[in-house]
Amino acid sequence: MSTVETVDEGAVHGFLHRPESVPVATLALTHGAGSNCDTVLLRAVADGFAAAGVQVLRFDLAFRVRRASGPPHPSRAAEDRAGIAEVIAAVRSDYSVPGPVLLGGHSYGGRQASMMAAENPGLVDGLVLLSYPLHPPKKPEKLRTEHLPDLNTPAVVVHGSKDEFATTEEIQAALDLVPAATRLLEFEGARHDLSVVKFPVVEATVAAASALFVF
Template structure:
């Protein structure tokens, strides 16, 4: 994809640094997406790399980062640090950002949005949430849902989940969505599991479907807010 650059940065986090990469569009961006990975892997997980490239090619700045650790509070703290970093980053004066994550990363993003919305200085910098393979429950443990943050969020939310995701039963997510106060959309990737693998389809083909959904939703929400 032409006209975009990747810029590596290190974001101060406590007494260490978070590795991060900006995917920068050719023209000056006005909106950005902060993107992170699931419980395993890092910011170079292929799904994140292709999504970042897709967004940058369509004029949306993407900052993806790595935060190891399986503690959700720790992951949320790191995500919040990255939000503050981007907000104060002089090279890109953005009107707003969308928080996005895969699996555990989307839980961390949801937690940050809930925290920030409860702060008094909530200033509309965060425009929405993108949940890729949101892990609504542990495999075979549908009785204990991880929905508490989702129910508090007010900004637009996009869920992209596989219809055969063992950590997000279809009916359960639809039930949670129906209780949410936020404007929301669910896109089901037919027969995909938690890792977005679909028998008989290539990874590129599945990612193309997902990336197109994310970008069209972002575009619609940016338009809605600036009519």
């Protein structure tokens, strides 16, 4: 059973899951545009990785630290990415453990994480992207793929077949643009929230990450 500590210092606002055993890796995990780091999905994923020996830091993005509710403003997305970089710096200094450093996020958080990794090769060793928001619902022409050809960080991408932000075919086509190794996990019938009650999202994600990132 992992222990969970509240963290509220510097750029890091969230929760740290420490596994019972010596950690084999660290995952910094953040949320989507309409929530914070204390969602059902993020708590379940964090618990699952911690049970596998991974230290997990669930953290709030900069826009959520500024205010408790409301979506991020596109004009300030760079601030969210800068906040991610600060969190990773803290992970490497204040919460350093052996093994790879991974970065993950749900929806908007995953997109900003992937953009940060594309802009800063070597920032992290791998990505865990939950419900990547490839385009706005019902607007498939507005693809968010500009940075993908520059993404040299391996990634596990978790997708629901009924996600309105992308079809499975669209996600696969987008991943074909990524030069790094990627692994796509599809859950038939799952929506953007990736219900951990209905689907084995946690178990499959941990297994895929363990295989791809070798921890």
